[in-house]
Amino acid sequence: MAILSLLSSSRTRLSGLREPLRQAGLSALLTRGAPPHARAADHGSTEFSSPGGHRPPPLHWASVGSRTISSDVGMSLTQYGSTNHALTLHKRFYQTLRPQHPYCGPRASIATIEAHHSVNDPSEVQRRTFGSAAKSIQRNPAYSVLNSEDVSYFKSILGDNGVIQDKDRVAVANVDWMGKYKGASQLLLLPKSTNEVSKVLAYCDSRRLAVVPQGGNTGLVGGSVPVHDEVIVNLGGMDKIISFDNVNGILTCEAGCVLENLSTFVENEGFIMPLDLGAKGSCQIGGNISTNAGGLRFIRYGSLHGNVLGLEVVLANGTVLDMLTTLRKDNTGYDLKHLFVGSEGSLGIVTKVSILTPAKLPSTNVAFLSCNDYMSCQKLLLAARRGLGEIISAFEFMDRQCIDLAMAHLEGVHNPLPFSPYKFYVLIETTGSDESYDKAKLEAFLLRSMEDGLVADGVIAQDISQASNFWRIREGISEASVKVGAVYKYDLSIPVEKLYDIVEEMRSRLGDMAEVLGYGHLGDGNLHLNILSSKYSDNILAQIEPFVYEWTAGHRGSISAEHGLGQMKAEKIHYSKSPEAVQLMASIKKLVDPNSILNPYKVLPQSAL
């Protein structure tokens, strides 16, 4: 269902619009404003999520083999794609995953490899079975076990409807949308107010019951689902918009508001949300903030650290921390709200937010370009920052392997630059206030870049459907990559000048064993490194890890650019943070949550706590 909700989430850039238009003929054409296909994107994991009905049915994994996803770091939302075809594929793909903890389990625990043919699936999908020792994170015995008195207490606070023990409903909340991580919680709580969250946490703290905060559950690193039997506190019931200042564009709302609903709301007021991601139909603003989600507007509007003006947070002991200011400037003491932006619910539960929303601009232009070498891409980025500074809103890059893959596996997509193959492709989007001015500016910039030799060839979208076609290629890469068979995904931040080196090194390390793709948000120094092969193999994995982490660390990059650490990479934090920094994080964690009840086993390595 998550897929469906993603599909129906509307964006103005319609994916693959031209094709449906052709297929559906006149009727498609006459139905203006029909729900566009969702734009899927490979960013933005959010942890907080609503429990019911917003993800693929979690029922099938028991029946099929499981599979190693050891390096499948950034399972990105792009895979949801925008076609029904992708939908089917997706279900098929993910329902075969048995929740496990690939990073934690010793590789020796991989037991057998089995090839599995599905009747409906012409292509062979290989799956693996982990041994019984797949879970290496032991339950911390210091936590209490839930008993019936606890449940009655929760009922006294939240009422019968706010305390869910129904197996099916709890089962849904126990699993992430990819089916990659699965907990064993017995209880799902649905508070309706800050006060209720406060009472729940105060009680859990006194009883030392571990808690996992949850929003839209669209994360990619298992941060929003229990590892063991943590009580799930889902914020989906807190979905009220509190106020909107339509002069300054400041939105104040509860944490459980779905991003797309907020987006629709502020757009009617002439503003837009400062972030946008593929999961917008399900993800919640509280989760976006708790995971510091990146997304598509990052290059223009920056990180949530800049856009979040105030927060209301409930601490582990039930204290309500009111930092819900709506001021642009406020230098009074330590700016504590930043501790809760990106700490993945490990320091407190965000219950209310105030966020700055930029004005909505009417004119968007998209160009799809090719470059002969990576140096040209970098120069083009610099030139675009100078020449298009005030209107640039996206600068995405892909290598040729990505384009070939997209052309081979995506339906209804055709290469805008088919005549000669280039090594690199760049998508530039501008957003501004004056259509003809912006277009003239973009054209002049591109013609100049072409004369300077930065751009080898290029096309400019003449209408919105062409623009969506360009975006469809960029966004469809991840969807296309899962069609090959096995895919190892990494979400890395690397200084731009070194960003492509890892792709080339990986290519030479792997040789014929696997296909290596590099694409991502060049403007943000964020590379999505995908390694594809027909099946998963220990050999390939051994060539990739820990090399990729060590290489990234060696260049002072980040092993998690925008997906977070969650349970997947909690133990890998050392690759990107110094021991002193990790130690300070642990001290903060101990100070704010001394009983360590909030989102345990995640973000920080167990050894540090």
Added chain:
Amino acid sequence: MKILVAVKRVVDYAVKVRVRPDRTAVDTASVKMSMNPFCEIAVEEALRLREAGASAEVIAATVGPAQAADTLRTALAMGADRAVHVLHDPDPARPLLPLAVAKVLRALALQENPGLVILGKQAIDDDCNQTGQMLAALLNWPQGTFASKVIIDKDKQKATVEREVDGGTETICLDLPAVITTDLRLNQPRYATLPNIMKAKSKVITKVTPADLNVDIRSDMEVVQVDEPPKRKAGVILSSVHELLDKLKNEARVL
């Protein structure tokens, strides 16, 4: 042989249209405007015919306000050789009707003497689907409407047009000069590449007025009011099958 292609500037296909608060027309202020998708197909077909050697020159024409020149630039960036812009400032209460456009195009056709006029089968804003047919009648030329395939025989001066009709495909043969209107499946329009956008900047757009062409485009139809379709009512979630049956019987009265 010349090919004359008519193009129209419309609200972009992907934009959700809104009615102006005074309910006189659809709101086009600060709304993305693009070439009508059927016209794009018409331009593409003309370019393909030229590339196949059936034609020497492709002329794009439009009737509209100053901004409609952008649409002509798009046609030129796709590859048209030159363009004619018939200037006309729209009046929402008196929209330009297909007959007026057909008369303008007839005048242009008599000036340019094309072997073929290609139009989109309809524009996505008013959905009239009349201009091509009216133009053929005014010129007294044969017409091949809703074309899904076009073949030109230069020697015999004939065009073979496949049309998608209810029962299947109809193939007709027309003597040139003729009028052809395009359907969706005729082709996949190309993108405007940077080199072509650059070239388009030096191509000529001739500006004329309807008066220059001796065409009276006065409209005898007046738009009284424009309304949005009624909003769909929110659904309800029922708790049981009994309730559903009850509603179907007593409210919807379908059982």
